Amino acid sequence: MKNAYLTLFLTALLASGCTSGSRPTDKEHLYVSILPLRSIVGQIVGDDFRVDVLVPAGASPESFEPSPRQYVALNRSKLIFNVGLIDFEQNLLRDFPDRQKLVNLSRGIRLLEGSCSHGHTHEHRHGPVGKSDGHSAAASAHGIDPHIWTSPRALRQMAVNAYEALHASFPDSIRYTKNYEKLLVRLDSLDTACTAALRQADVRTIVIYHPALTYYAADYGLEQLAVEHDGKEPSARHLARLIERARAKKVKRIFYQAQYPSSSVEVIAEDIGARSVRIDPLREDVIENIGEITRQLTARNE
Missing domain, CATH: 3.40.50.1980 (Nitrogenase molybdenum iron protein domain)
Known part of the structure; x- marks a missing residue:
């Protein structure tokens, strides 16, 4: 190659x-x-x-x-x-x-380490990996997000x-x-706005099909729950556990990307009374996109 x-x-x-x-x-x-x-x-x-x-x-x-x-x-x-x-x-x-x-x-x-199939899985020398010491990207089963x-x-x-x-x-x-x-x-203002909105809404958890918000979640102290499991369609057992956790966390929005199936997300959303929301992490206007994701994450169900 x-x-x-x-x-x-x-x-x-x-x-x-x-x-x-x-x-x-x-x-x-x-x-x-x-x-x-x-x-x-x-x-x-x-x-x-x-x-x-x-x-x-x-x-x-x-x-x-x-x-x-x-x-x-x-x-x-x-x-x-x-x-x-x-x-x-x-x-x-x-x-x-x-x-x-x-x-x-x-x-x-x-x-940060992640479970994204399109991430780089070799060792990186840019700095620390993940939240614990002594774990290189090469040691991770999934590599770098x-x-x-x-x-x-x-x-x-x-x-x-x-x-x-x-x-x-x-x-x-x-x-x-x-x-x-x-x-x-602009970026500092975006950071301030995201911090304030998440704190005011008391949002602590993100549920998303493909875990594309790893760095967002880490920076704002949120837990990210991925619907897909090890880069694959979720099993019934995984979905059941996720639904239980999402219900306990009172999740109001469940995100999915266009290139991934929405069926699993819709099942979870219906079961816990949340709304499924389509997002595009590859949208060009990245500042507006992060702002919109934050607005969706902190919005109340209508």
């Missing part, structure tokens, strides 16, 4: 080499791996760059494979921003020839990482610094 990615990249690059210099572009390009990252990077650079996304809207990072044209575009782009924790990113960028272009936005974030962009506090560090890379490449841009400072204010 490793050599196949490199071969595909070189083939595509050679195929386009004869004409690449003769086609001017209106704007230089930056690349991000998933849509939520474009929201962060775009708010810093404004209209100076075209920010392209590897995984298009509606596609799943789990099954995504880049086209040869995307390989060529990545080579021409100024910088490539990635989460650094998703399998397809690892496969794609492992043999990328210009390592200086790669910006790993998970740097400095305390990584990659959904760092669903937490306002992790997003803040991702913004720091993005800005530092941009500032290093374009040190004379005062506008990027001003945009970055405005972005930090």
Whole structure:
């Protein structure tokens, strides 16, 4: 697999080499791996760059494979921003020839273990893993949860990482610094609003089909209960236990994502008198998305 990615990249690059210099572009390009990252990077650079996304809207990072044209575009782009924790990113960028272009936005974030099938399962050296000492990602049965962009506090560090890379490449841009400072204010306001809303509503538990809110839950002291079990459809026994716990916790909303079945969620919601709510963790406007998830989580049943 490793050599196949490199071969595909070189083939595509050679195929386009004869004409690449003769086609001017209106704007230089930056690349991000998933849509939520474009929201962060775009708010810093404004209209100076075209920010392209590897995984298009509606596609799943789990099954995504880049086209040869995307390989060529990545080579021409100024910088490539990635989460650094998703399998397809690892496969794609492992043999990328210009390592200086790669910006790993998970740097400095305390990584947590999770049960996500699309997470990276190798050892990480970014910092502590999970809540207990002495447990590396390699020792975990499930590896690292990659959904760092669903937490306002992790997003803040991702913004720091993005800005530092941009500032290093374009040190004379005062506008990027001003945009970055405005972005930090928005993220801090989001964090404050989430904290206040969760405290006022006395929410302590999140029930979700696929556990995409691990970092959100950890940052706000919440318990996340996943409907799926070890990345698979839940058994009747698992559902029964989950229903019992959700009822005891007085859960009012149960989240599910479009790419996962809603049937199990609807069974739980009906049994405990809650509402099933569809969310999209890969939505581009990440700040508004986290705000909406918080509003749903803290809303009363109508």
